[in-house]
Amino acid sequence: MKNWDVIIIGAGAIGLSLALRLRDEHRAVLVVEKHEPAGEASQAAGGMIANCDPHTPALLQPLADASAALYPEFVREVESESGESADLREVGTIAVFADGEAPSHAGVCQLNPADLSRLEPSLRLDRAAWFLPERCVDPRGLGKALTKACKKRAVDFATGSEVLEVLTAAGRAIGVRTSHATYHAGAIVNCAGAWAAKIEPLPIPTRPVKGQMVCVVPQSLSGGPHIPGSGICGKELIRHVVRTPRIYIIPRSDGRILLGATVEDAGFDKRTDPRKIKRLYQAGLDIAPVLSNTRIHDAWAGLRPGSPDNLPILGETSIPGYFAATGHYRDGIMLAPATASAMAELITGQQPSLDLAPFSPSRFA
Ligand SMILES: Cc1cc2nc3c(=O)[nH]c(=O)nc-3n(C[C@H](O)[C@H](O)[C@H](O)COP(=O)(O)OP(=O)(O)OC[C@H]3O[C@@H](n4cnc5c(N)ncnc54)[C@H](O)[C@@H]3O)c2cc1C
Numbered sequence: 001m002k003n004w005d006v007i008i009i010g011a012g013a014i015g016l017s018l019a020l021r022l023r024d025e026h027r028a029v030l031v032v033e034k035h036e037p038a039g040e041a042s043q044a045a046g047g048m049i050a051n052c053d054p055h056t057p058a059l060l061q062p063l064a065d066a067s068a069a070l071y072p073e074f075v076r077e078v079e080s081e082s083g084e085s086a087d088l089r090e091v092g093t094i095a096v097f098a099d100g101e102a103p104s105h106a107g108v109c110q111l112n113p114a115d116l117s118r119l120e121p122s123l124r125l126d127r128a129a130w131f132l133p134e135r136c137v138d139p140r141g142l143g144k145a146l147t148k149a150c151k152k153r154a155v156d157f158a159t160g161s162e163v164l165e166v167l168t169a170a171g172r173a174i175g176v177r178t179s180h181a182t183y184h185a186g187a188i189v190n191c192a193g194a195w196a197a198k199i200e201p202l203p204i205p206t207r208p209v210k211g212q213m214v215c216v217v218p219q220s221l222s223g224g225p226h227i228p229g230s231g232i233c234g235k236e237l238i239r240h241v242v243r244t245p246r247i248y249i250i251p252r253s254d255g256r257i258l259l260g261a262t263v264e265d266a267g268f269d270k271r272t273d274p275r276k277i278k279r280l281y282q283a284g285l286d287i288a289p290v291l292s293n294t295r296i297h298d299a300w301a302g303l304r305p306g307s308p309d310n311l312p313i314l315g316e317t318s319i320p321g322y323f324a325a326t327g328h329y330r331d332g333i334m335l336a337p338a339t340a341s342a343m344a345e346l347i348t349g350q351q352p353s354l355d356l357a358p359f360s361p362s363r364f365a
Pocket residue numbers: 009010011012013014015032033034035036037038039040041042043044045046047048049050161162163164191192193194195196198199210211212213260261262301302303304305325326327328329330331332333334335
């Protein structure tokens with residue numbers, strides 16, 4: 001019977017990133033995934049690396065900044081190992097905030113109307129805009145790249161396998177039981193996202209927070225739209241990520257544009273609602289009338305892993321050898337690289353280079 005050093009439950013952005021960091025430490029890793037890798041929240045996400053947002057909780061800011069700083073190297077590594085593109089864009093974000101809110105992060109600046117129309121000529125914003133030096137990534141490309149990079153680095157996968165229970169002996173975690181097999185390892189990590197609480201015997205308290213999103217594409221993809229006087233060239237209708245209290249817009253390099261997202265308490269329901277999708281599209285049109293040159297290409301919903309205080313849950317649980325790395329709520333794509341590095345350090349007995357104390361699973365005990 002094969003034994004692994006670490007079993008990771010869940011092959012989302014968090015589980016896959018952690019598997020790579022554990023391979024750096026020469027650990028034998030098995031990822032157990034109930035469906036296919038990178039098929040849940042991590043493929044539904046917009047991919048903003050929004051570490052300059054004033055809504056980031058103060059306790060999360062150091063992890064967010066550390067993760068944002070790791071991103072270029074993280075993407076370079078997984079792209080070169082996999083041959084897949086994660087479409088990391090460095091263009092920045094244009095944002096407006098509610099009354100009384102303003103970003104204070106290094107590198108942010110307020111835009112005057114001339115700057116705004118030079119940067120993004122097609123926007124119609126009704127209040128002062130800010131430039132935020134943020135990046136964004138395509139989570140679907142990233143998911144494919146992470147999966148391939150893990151396979152290339154000899155991470156084992158058991159897909160189509162739902163973990164029902166973490167097995168213990170003498171009070172320590174020793175493995176997992178799925179509906180048709182058991183697997184053994186010295187350490188188990190729950191990276192099961194919105195489903196983490198379903199795994200016995202110690203539910204990790206995440207809950208699903210539904211998000212619906214719509215993807216639009218330019219009407220004419222051959223050569224891109226020609227919109228005289230708009231400053232738009234080729235297929236790029238909008239260059240920056242745009243964020244307002246009502247809507248965000250995320251352009252991809254291939255011309256797709258994402259509009260998101262709803263935040264709903266709807267259990268494990270992943271259906272889209274055509275009225276909500278239409279409302280997102282209309283909210284996009286209101287601030288970027290140039291989007292009337294697009295058509296709806298796709299719409300989907302995903303389940304963010306919320307936690308009771310909406311901070312991640314990172315660390316060893318009350319069962320020795322059983323760890324949690326989940327609850328990343330709206331920021332799991334951004335937080336994947338730093339979560340993976342810090343958790344790999346913790347699991348391999350090193351002092352994590354980031355303070356994980358605010359995220360300890362014991363805060364819910
Ligand atoms: C609409 C939307 C927009 C978002 N936009 C952004 C954004 O712009 N930036 C950002 O940083 N974040 C964003 N997020 C949040 C981000 O998607 C999540 O925080 C992140 O994907 C969580 O990753 P994860 O690996 O923890 O979870 P998931 O990607 O959900 O992965 C969990 C995996 O565990 C598997 N699993 C569950 N239970 C079991 C079990 N019992 N046994 C085996 N496998 C199991 C699941 O099948 C799944 O593959 C967004 C989310 C949504 C829904």
